[in-house]
Amino acid sequence: MNIKEKIGDKVKVLRLEKDITIEYLANISDVDRNYISDIEKGKRNVSVEILEKIVVALETDLATFFNDKKFKR
Numbered sequence: 001m002n003i004k005e006k007i008g009d010k011v012k013v014l015r016l017e018k019d020i021t022i023e024y025l026a027n028i029s030d031v032d033r034n035y036i037s038d039i040e041k042g043k044r045n046v047s048v049e050i051l052e053k054i055v056v057a058l059e060t061d062l063a064t065f066f067n068d069k070k071f072k073r
Helices: 003-017 022-029 033-040 048-057 062-066
Strands: none
Touching (some): 003 033, 003 048
């Protein structure tokens, strides 16, 4: 699994844990829903700024987001 897929998978897991749709996440993060969908599919190189918007909307922070065994070698 490459880094784009790992980030996308983590975003999707957090979103589903919150039981929210991509559309709702797009609204609260001010990020286009198609962009979020592509991130979740591992198709986008997401910038730190966009990732931070999404992570904050998911009520966490970047440190917590990346503190996951999938990001460790």
